[in-house]
Amino acid sequence: MNLIQWEPFRELMPAAWRRWPALSDDFNGKAGWTPSADISETDTEYLIRAELPSVKKEDVKVTIENGMIAIEGERKYEKEVKNEKFHRVESFQGRFARSFLLPEDADDEAVHAESKDGVLTVHVPKTKVAKPQSKHVKVA
Secondary structure, three states, X not given: OOOOOOOHXXXXXXXXXXXXXXHHXXXXXXXXXXXXXXXXXXXXXXXXXXXXXXXXXXXXXXXXXXXXXXXXXXXXXXOOOOOOOOOOOOOOOEXXXXXXXXXXXXXXXXXXXXXXXXXXXXXXXEOOOOOOOOOOOOOO
16 A cells, blocks of 8 residues: 555645635745646546646646656736726736645656646556565464
C-alpha cells in the first residue's frame, strides 16, 4: 500500500481564493485567480483536468519538481471593444497557478499534456511497481 501525505489546508486555500480572488494576489503575489481542477485515475495513469477557458496553450506552463506538478499561466485581458460598455465582468483575468503532490507511483519522466476546448489535460502515467508479496518467515 502506498501512503500519500494528505495536506488538507493546501486543497482548501485555492477554494477560498476562488471565492475571494483578491486574496490570491495579496497572499502570494503570484496568482490572480485559481482555475478549477479535477483529478482522476485509471489503471494506467492519473489525469489532471484544469478548466482554462480563453487561455492559449502558449500561455500555459506545466513543470515537475521535487515530487510536485505545477500548472501556471496567464489569461490575458481582452482588447477593449469600442462602443461597448461593460456593466458586469465576472471572468477572471491575469496569472494563475495550481500545484499538486504526485503519488509515489507516478512516472514523472513520461508526463504529457494537451489543451482542447478550454480544458488542459495532464496525463501522468503510473510506473510498473511490483506489488509487495507476502513472505512467510519461520520463527526458530
